[in-house]
Each structure stands twice: as structure tokens, then as C-alpha cells.
Amino acid sequence: MFLINCPFCGEREQSEFKAGGEAHIVRPKQPTELSDDQWAEYLFMRKNIKGIQFERWNHIHGCRKWFNMVRDTSNDEIKAVYKMGEKPPVK
Amino acid sequence: MTKNLRVKSSKLVDETYRISFKFNGTTYYGFKGDTLASALLANNIHLVGRSFKYHRPRGIMTAGSEEPNAIVQLHNGTSRTEPNVRATEIEIYEGLVATSQNCWPSVKFDIGGINNFLSPLLPAGFYYKTFMWPASFWEKYEYFIRKSAGLGKSPDVPDPDIYEHKYIHCDVLVIGAGISGLIAAKTAAKNGFKTLLVEEKSYLGGSTIYQDSEFFKINNQNSASWLEKEINEVKKIENLEIKTRTSVAAFHGYNFLLARENLTDHLPIEQRENKTRQRLLKIRAKKVITATGSIERPLIFDNNDRPGILLSSAIKKYADLFGVACGEKNILFTNNDSVYETAISLIQKGIKVQAIIDNREEIDSKLIKETEKNNIKIYKGYTIVDTFGYKRINSVSIMKLSKDGQKVIGSKENISCDSLGISGGWTPAVHLFTQSGGKLKFRDDDQVFIPNTYPSNQISIGSCNGDFTLDEILINTPKLLKEFLNIKKTEYENIEIYSAFNKSKRNIWLLPSNKIVGKTKSFVDFQNDATAKDIKLALREGFRSIEHVKRYTTTGMGTDQGKLGNMHALGIISETASSKMGELGTTTFRPPYTPLTFGTIVGRNVGKYFDIIRKTPIHEWHVENKAEFENVGQWKRAWYYPQNGENMHEAVQRESKAARDSAGILDASTLGKIDIQGTDASEFLNRVYTNAWSKLEIGKCRYGLMLNEDGMVYDDGVTTRLDENHYIMTTTTGGAATVLGKLEDYLQTEWPELDVYLTSVTDHYATISVCGPNSKKIIQKVIPEIDLSDKDFPHMSFKNSKIGKVKCRVMRISFTGEQSYEINIQANYAKSVWENCMEAGKEFNITPYGTETMHLLRAEKGFIIAGQDTDATMTPIDLQMDWIVSKKKFDFIGKRSLYRSDTIREDRKQLVGLITDNPEEILEEGAQIVADMNKTPIEMLGHVTSSYFSPNLKKSIALGVVKGGKNMMGQKLIIPMEKKQINVTVTDPVFLDKENKRLNA
Ligand SMILES: [Zn+2]
DSSP: OOEEEETTTEEEEGGGOEEEEESOOOOOSOGGGSOHHHHHHHHHOOOOOSSEEEEEEEOTTTTOOEEEEEEETTTTEEEEEEETTSOOSOO | OOOOOBOSOOSSOEEEEEEEEEETTEEEEEEETOBHHHHHHHTTOOEEEEOTTTOOEEEOOOSSTTOSSOEEEEOSSGGGOEEEEETTTOBOOTTEEEEESSOSBOSSSBGGGHHHHTGGGOOTTHHHHHHTSSGGGHHHHHHHHHHHTOOOOOOSSOOOSEEEEEEEEEEEEEEOOSHHHHHHHHHHHHTTOOEEEEOSSSSSSTTGGGOOSTTEEETTEEHHHHHHHHHHHHTTOTTEEEESSEEEEEEETTTEEEEEEEOSTTSOGGGOTTSEEEEEEEEEEEEEEEOOOEEEOOOOOTTTTOTTEEEHHHHHHHHHHHOBOSOSSEEEEESSTHHHHHHHHHHHTTOOEEEEEESOSSOOOHHHHHHHHTTOEEEETEEEEEEEOSSSOOEEEEEEEOTTSSSEEEEEEEEEOSEEEEEOOEEEOOHHHHHTTOEEEEETTTTEEEEEEOSSSEEEOGGGGTOOSHHHHHHHHHHHHHHHHTOSOOTTTTOOEEEOOOOOOOOOSSOOOSSOGGGOOOEEETTTTEEHHHHHHHHHTTOOSHHHHHHHHTTTOSTTTTTTTHHHHHHHHHHHHTOOHHHHOOOOOOSOSSOOOHHHHHTTOOGGGSSOOBOOTTHHHHHHTTOEEEEETTEEEEEEOOOTTOOHHHHHHHHHHHHHHTOEEEEOTTSEEEEEESTTHHHHHHHHBSSOOTTOOTTBEEEEEEEOTTSOEEEEEEEEEEETTEEEEEEOTTTHHHHHHHHHHIIIIIOTTSOOEEEEOTTTEEEEEEESTTHHHHHHHHSTTSOOOTTTSOTTEEEEEEETTEEEEEEEOOSSSSOEEEEEEEGGGHHHHHHHHHHHHGGGTOEEOOHHHHHHHHHHTTOOOTTTTOOTTOOTTTTTOGGGSOSSOSOOTTTGGGGSTTTTOTTSEEEEEEEESSTTOOOOTTOEEESOSSSSSOOEEEEEEEEEEETTTTEEEEEEEEETGGGGTTOEEEEEOSSOEEEEEEEOSOOSOTTOHHHHO
């Protein structure tokens, strides 16, 4: 079980958090102007990487804030956590 | 048969304290400190069970948690019976009753034993190959298999014991209190680390604590005495907590570990009352030091599984620690120096060693010399090729090994014995290390897997790290600790060590025999009866991956997870397939390391503490008025209120009729309520609902549908505009938490620029809904000051008001199709307001109704229940609710998905009404809907989602989803049931009052 460093609360048990899928997928500003394929790209297509992955997490049983995490999915090492809207601190 | 095999001078047992226990119906005696295994051995009992597949007699084989055979059922009354207990771990207590498992009708006469003679017919994959075909025979096979392969019985009444969970946070966790674990714990604690030391046994010191010979010395004392002094010091250290009888079950990522602390299992039954039996420790450690030791390997030769065959180290341990001789004529068989330690121990205690058979040709060490001095015959370069004796070994056949170790040569010689100790070297116990994600490397010198890379802040030390000898441990452990703990010095720097152990070893995974492999039974997995022959067969049949071979042969799949034989399985695969051991990898070790009880896993979360129970503030009234309850998520909701012995159907029919004829009252407090404030609140609602919100006047209510981004409906409810920048949203009872979560998600991540604040107020307000033609009169009596005239307070509007001095909100909204008012009031006043309504409604026969009637009434009106009439595949268009989807709005969540090529298909499942030809016939919810019974395969068009008998329409009504249903109005369809077919007609989903006359009346 991870020990996650919430950018607002500090280190907490993973059981306080909810994973929210891939990060940095921006909702299109004008969805109505997109083709079916372009909309499907936003809606369904996720990377599911083995290795460094950027993810959304929510401190659901804590401050309820969403934030981003960089995690190596091959060994579960959390490389960084950062607030929504901030640039990832690692590549 | 019964003999006393006790020898003097044991370390652990208290011979002044006699304990009686029962095994397979006979009473025996042991001493305090004995395990069930040591006590049985002292009574000359080796045969304790039958093997799983062949039902071969099996005996105690080890002295620890790796035991594959001595698995027993404990009987402490019917509620405390426990299967799968290892006799080598359970400490005896007065009144212990145990029986053998996996034998029927008895351990001495076992019907399944016939499998042993049928064994040429029971090769690897036998169960897969045979019992799969023909499928119809499975029931017969199953009866036979279950009857003869009983793996213990679980209790069939609730567990009366108390279990609990405890969190522990520490700087350093040390797993295992052998010599290296003790050194580590002492060093860590003395350097200021808050340290926890856990040990699965009842005592500290591991195997060194009974290593008291002149051949192993530390600072000129024998190693056992040196360690005893260390232990005495360790016990006095303040920031060091020691937990014995505590076994680490799982080592997860980020140094999170689960351990089971056993508190009462060793106590006499009467001393256990009101005490916690077992505790699940949830440990988060900054640093973990694994010192789990190593497990002796068996040797793989023909008939290596007879009762009386034990690991050589177990024989030594039973003699040294428990004062028990495993036999009176012992033979030891080895490929390394370990058995000579055993031999010397046995000699010192006056136990006879008949002979030693050593794979190695040229050997020389102080231990061997000492053994030879005692006139014990050592057969060098020999191997055992067979053993004899059905329920107890009585002799072995030996032959000379060829130079390359691949064949046997010369003639056979027989030696009699009553016990055989075997040693194939040592396997580091790396289970926990690999569970944590650690990667192993293979050390070719002595053919062992040892830790290579650590995934978290941890190290392995001692023999689980491949340091097997006393000098290796005492030299390497302090070095590793200094680096790991970042300290300059330990107290073990200038220590003097003397170890007579010579590390030479002759590793042969499968020992050769004078018979071909196909004719031998050389067991690799003793619990699951997997033999070397089975593994070779799996390879011949094309299996290559160790994970596949494991499943096909069931090697390593028992409750012992193959702690003894996994390495040999790998070795045999590697030799047969000519691949390198290091490249094969190992199978995955999964938690728990040793089995856990269900009680430990659930802790206190049993009975009424199983899950949170949410009750409305009016709950007690429902209880007093004999409501039946239904669970909706964690909520207890009044389901219906039976009167005068009514069944559910009768009660619901009465309640439904009363609600439409005069007045009904419903506790709707469980609906989710979200308070929404901020200057962008209207814009926010525009984006999350399908319809338009900007123009909703203050004081008005509106129904809304929420979609996922994929266009599918996931929740609905009425939202009221309380003020310019203030709304109150209601959600479904079950959807409250997810809706709030979703709204917060969009606000924080997609639209952080919006000025909107969300607060869950579900528990703060209670909601009382009064409906029916007389609802207005009742509300007027309860709230005299409010103007309820249709002109001033029309359907879908709201007013602030007061009941006495208490503020309340009244909404005129309806989920039943009747004129209906909802009073929202601070929760603690709710019960009294409810009682006011009941009193005021008395003259109108006001009838409390539950969720079942609510569902029926809304179905009459064709209102959907999100989650019942919808699943995650229904768009608003599929629900025939096109009217609620704004065409003008630029965007809302899910809008773009409503015209994807898939969502605009005409033949999607769509919501329709269904009327049965026979008005008395009620459809079953979930029943399939078809059009043509003659075409095969029959095409399933959809299913029934809601179905009731309507007392107001006096006929059966149903909602369902049907492919292309929108264009099927008036069409006949069929509901095929098990014994009949029901004919239905597709209709509009609104069955009652299409014109909404009743709402506005
Ligand atoms: Zn937080």
C-alpha cells in the first residue's frame, strides 16, 4: 500500500485516496466541433504505460483535493506529486 | 507402539508441567513448551496424515511453518474447530483435541490409499484431463473427489473469538529473531531507532539458541550461551518492542506489512475467555530488516515421503530444543555438512545414529572427523535409491553415485532404520522479500536465489541473504547494518568467531536411481503429491514457463506454498530443458506467507459492525410502526408498513391506493443534498445538467439529468434555486457520494475559474414528502402561515417558511404524479414534524408508505429510477426523454457523445412501457424480451427493468428496454419464462395521467 504525499496534507495512507486515471488530458473547449474520431480520442484513449505514468489522484477521505502524481507503474515508485495546473516536476 | 522417546536436557520444554491432549481419539501426554508435533514424536507417532492425491501415509517432516504434511484439524467445541493447523507450530495446551486431515475413514485405513496403487493412472494434469470430460459426469466426479480429499472442515457456527486490528508505526522493523535479527534489533534500538522485532516462534534466538557445541564459538563461548546473553540485553532496551508468536503474512510496497500476532492459541481453553485471540498488525516502517532465515532442502529420491523421514535440521531441533528422539535407529542422508551437526547433537544425547549417507566423495571437516570418531559409518559418494516401510520407514537401499552424479553404480545395500534425516542444503526464505517487489539473483556456487535489488528502504541479513555460516553472519551483518542505518560503529567489530562448518556441497536436484524416472515416486511437493516424474511429463507435453508447470503439476500450490520443494522443481526443469537456473526465474510468492484465519482478516468488522449503518432522523418512528426495512447503500429505508398480517404485496397495494385516493407520507431524507453557492452557480449547473438553468427563477425547482462524458445517464434529481447565487441540488440516495465527487472533480480540474462552492448537506436536512389529493390540506394544518394557493405556490416551486420557530423549506415537487409537498427541515426536528403531519392527516387517512410503494407510484407515471431503469448504456434519447436535452446550450457534460455514430443508432435499446395481455400477470424484473421464438438462436431484444401490479389502474404494468423500442408502439412481444411464455404489448412508458392533471389539481 502506497504512502502518498498529498500536496495539501502531507503523507497519508493510500486507503485515503482514489485513483483517477491518466493526467493532463484536457477537456476540449469546443467538443461540438470535433469529429467522432477526435472526440473518441479524448473520451476513450488512455496510455496505460509500463513505466513512468502521469496520473490523477484524489484525497477523497481527506482534503478532497485532486492532484497529479508521477508514478513508475513497473515498480510503483512515486516520483513526484504536484498540484492541478502545475507543470510536472520530472519528465 | 507407545514408547517414551524423551531425552534429557531440552531447552524449551518444562518437564515438571505435564499436559494431556487427544490425537485421533487417543489421549497422550506432553510437556509445557511442546508443539503438537514434538509431543507426538515423543510418543513415537510419525504418521499424521494422508497425502492429497495418492493418499500415501505421511509423517511429520519439519519443525516449523514450512511443514507440508502434519496438517491437523483442531476441535475446541463446534464453534472453535479449525482446519489446516500445522502440528509443528501449535503449542499444546491442556485439553487440546486434534485429528488428522485428509483421510477417510481413518489415518490408518484410508480408502483413498487405493489411489497409490492406481498412481500410474494419476499423472500430472490428471484432474484437468480426466474430469473435464464428459462434462455431464462432473457431479459424480465431484462427489468422489470431495469425499476422499477432505481438506479439513470449517466451523458452521459463528466464531465466538475476538479479533482486532492494530496500526504500528516504527523506524525499524526487524522480521525474525534469530542471531542476525537480534543483532540488527539491538544495533538499531541502541542507535536511537524506534524498533519493533517480530518472531513467529514463542522464543527468541532461532537455531543458534540450541547450537551449543564446541564447534561453534563466539568470543570463546559456545554460540548458544553467547546469544543467550545477547537476548537478555535485548529484552532490556527501552525503545525496542518485541513480539513473539507473531508471523509476518505480507510485505507490501512502501514498507507496509501485515503480521498476525497470536495471543491465546497456546493457552488452556479456560484462560482464553474474553481475551483477544489474534491481532492483525498493520505495520508501516521507515526501514525494514528482513532476517527470516532459511529452510532446509529435502533430497529428491524414490519414496522420499515415508513417515519417519524428516529434515535433518528438524531431527536436531526436536532433540536439542524439545528433548525428543525422532527414532532409535537414525540414518542421515546429505549433500552437505549440516547433518554432521545433527549427528553430533544426537550422539551427545545418546541417540543412536546408524549411518550417514553422503553424496560427496571427498569430504573433510572437523565436524566429519568428530562424527567418525564416534564409530559412525559414513557412506561417501553414495545415494539412497529407495526406502521401505508403509506407515513408517524401516530401511533404505543405497548405491554408489557415478563420478558425474547422473547414475548409480555397483550393487545395492540395505540398511535398517526407523528414522531418516535428509539435508539438501539450505534455501534462503526470500518469500517476504519478493512479495515486497524485490528481485532475486542466482548464486551458482551453492545454487541459491538471494536478494539482489530492493524496491524500498529495506535489507535482508543473515541466512535469508545467503549468509549461512556463523562467521559469515557475524562478519557481514554488522557491515550491512552500518551502511543501512548510517552508523559508524557496531559492538560486533572485533568479535572472535570459530565455526567448524565446511561449506562444500554436491548439488544434484534429482538423485539418480537404478529405476527409470517413470517407475519412481520422488516427491518434490509433498503436500500436493507432485513428483519429479510429473514435472518431466509437463515438460514433455510442452510446458516451459515455470508458472505453467506449477499450475499443471500443482507444485507449490498447497497451503505450504511449496516452501520445501520449489527449488527442486526449478532445478529439474532447468536440467531437463537445459536452461540456466538464473534465467528461469522463480514462481511468484504471494501473501500470506502462512495461512491467516478469517477472524484475523476481518477483525472487529463483524455482525453489526460489518458496515456503517445510516439511519434517517425519523428511523425510530418507522421501527415503532412496524416498518420492514430495505438496505439502500448504507441506508436503512422503510420498505413498507404491513398492517394486520398483510404480506408485502397487500401492504404495497393498500399504501399505493391511499396515496392516490387521499394522502400518503414518505421519509425521503436519504436523498442526496448538495448546497451549491457562488456567482457562477447557474453556469455550473448549465454545464453539468442536460437542460438549461440560467433562466430558472428564484423560488423555482427543476428536474435535471446528469450524464457521463460518454452521454450515458448516471443520476437525476430536482434542483431548487433558493437565491440568485444559491441552489440546493438533490441526487438519488445511492448516487449522492459519486455525484458530489464528480462535481468537485470538474470544478477543480476542468473549470477552476468558476466561482462555485459545494457542500454536502444530506445529513443536515430531513425530507418529509406528503402527496395525494389531500396533501395541501394537511400541509396547511402543519404550516398555517404558508400560502399554498396554486397561483402563489404552483407545481415546481419553493417557499421558505417556519414550523413554530423552526425554519423550513417547502418544495412543491412530485415523484408520484400526485400533488405533493416536501418539507425540508433541520434533521433533529424531523421526527416531531413527521408526527405533526401524521396527526394533521388523521382525518384524511394519511398513510405512511415505503420505498416499494414509491417505486410503484412513479412507475405508474413512467418516471425512471436511475440505476434500475438505466444502466451505464442509456442516453436520455434512449429513455425517450429528448425533451430534457437542451438543443441551444453550447456544451454540457456528455453533449458531444449524444451524436456519436453509436449513440444515434435507431436500434439501440430504448425505454418503453409493457402491458401484459393478461392484466393479472406480473412480469419478473430482469426477464428477457424477444419477438420471435422460432428463429434460432433466439434474438434477445431487451429486458424488463421495473414491474408492478398497479392498484390504481387495476392491471399489471412494466417498464423495459427494447432494441428499437421507440418505433414498436402497439407491437406484440414475448417474455419467455421457464415454464410459459407471456405475451405483452409495447406502450408509452407513462401509464397514468399523461396530461399531469393530478399534479396541478
Ligand atoms: Zn489532502
